[in-house]
Amino acid sequence: MAFGDKPVLGPIDIALAPRETIAITGPSGVGKTTLMRTIAGLESRYQGHVRRPDKLAMVFQEPTLMRWRTVADNLRIPLGLSSNEIDSALEQVGLAGRGAAYPDQLSLGQQRRLSLARAFAGKPDVLLMDEPFVSLDADLSDEMMTLFEQLRASHPVATLLVTHSIPEAERLATRILELSGQPAQLKPRPA
Missing domain, CATH: 3.40.50.300 (P-loop containing nucleotide triphosphate hydrolases)
Structure with a gap:
């Protein structure tokens, strides 16, 4: 290249x-x-x-999140997850109960957790x-x-x-x- x-x-x-x-x-x-x-x-x-x-899933250097969508939507839209699957994915990364928040309401560490949740939830x-x-x-x-x-x-x-x-x-x-x-x-x- x-x-x-x-x-x-x-x-x-x-x-x-x-x-x-x-x-x-x-x-x-x-x-x-x-x-x-x-x-x-x-x-x-x-x-x-x-x-x-x-x-294939990718986790970037900086979290690539849809900042205008909720945490739950950041899982639902790209992956088509059900509400139960979203709750499970968020619980696995320590973000249980944060589905209604927006990415800018999360710390950088929490945004990185959300990126990992999205990557792994896509199996x-x-x-x-x-x-x-x-x-x-x-x-x-x-x-x-x-x-x-x-x-x-x-x-x-x-x-x-x-x-x-x-x-x-x-x-x-x-x-x-x-x-x-x-x-x-x-x-x-x-x-």
Whole structure:
């Protein structure tokens, strides 16, 4: 993939097994988010082929919520969930009883919880997570990682996680890959 004359991503081949979590690390600006957007089908300026399952969910760096809709609508509209399914999804992430609130009435941590609820409630085969715990303090980041671990344990999902944090990658991933070079290539992270 190239932007203008500048090559960004070289040929990349990633195979995710069910229930596997692969962390992708690398320096800022190397193309990690571009890779995630390409896999998600949000980026089309590339040569080659992307094979992905039909059921895919993505959690972005910043919560991508419909701020003009309630918390419940943020689950109902994109996923078609029933009221009981919404209540269950919100309870799983510690937002029980917050369905009538609007996203701007939630803290950043709560907005991230809602993003996780929406991702897991769709029962994806593959979950893409692009720096989902960035800009959170250490305690809240730890709390969110614990929540992710609990949700992942109860859902048969394969996860591709982009992170700058090596401790986060080591905690959450079964495999760590590094994206580096120009154009960027994926390779196993050196031990």
